[in-house]
Amino acid sequence: MVFDVSVALTWILFIALFPITYFWMRRAWRIVVRRDYSEVALKRGVSPPNPARFAPFAAAINLIAGGIIGFVIIGVLAGGMPYETWTAIAGSTLWLKFMLDFALSRHAHPFILRKRA
Template identity: 55%
Template sequence: MLSVNLFPVFFLLALFPVAFFWFRRVYRILVKRDFSEVALKKGLPPPNAEKYAPYEMVINLIAGTVIVGVIIAVLFGLLEYQAWIAVAGSTLWIKLFASFALGRQAHGLGPKTKSEGNQEPR
């Protein structure tokens, strides 16, 4: 009887849409000049999203390229299971942390405070 561990298969299949979405973001930033998905915080881009667009594009381009490289390496048998799972998983996490950090940097750190002239009376 054939026994197949399904986790690697599902993880490999999940890498296809992940790479597609990351490359779609690169295309939107580079070609369409659409900055609506740049440095998001709570689903909203910063007011100066164009300033942070090159960084977001590079993050997505590098991560997407690594994921496509992993997919190709797995399909051609160039990487063993432990190696490609480690590379793909690390890439996913690093990309998420990098985009999160860029979003926090673009929106400013800490809560927004009201200026002294606009405070409500107590």
């Protein structure tokens, strides 16, 4: 048996989808059900002045991304998704989630110009 790096990376990516989905769905649960806004639109670990205003957007991002990755997991386990399809969906979802979270955090923390003294 020959060690194939691409097979190992594929397994690592697939196994990593489970905790990713769990954390994203848990974050959406905390925002929607528990009304815990401590992880909404963080910028350098600091919440925005009004996190409740941005909570629906953060919950939607996490819920949709977690749902898509959950769909990918089910599709792979059922044997209905070819390799190219599920890796493309999972990779695109990961990158879009990171970009949308970044954009939301920057929108929640506006850039304020200060006068020089």
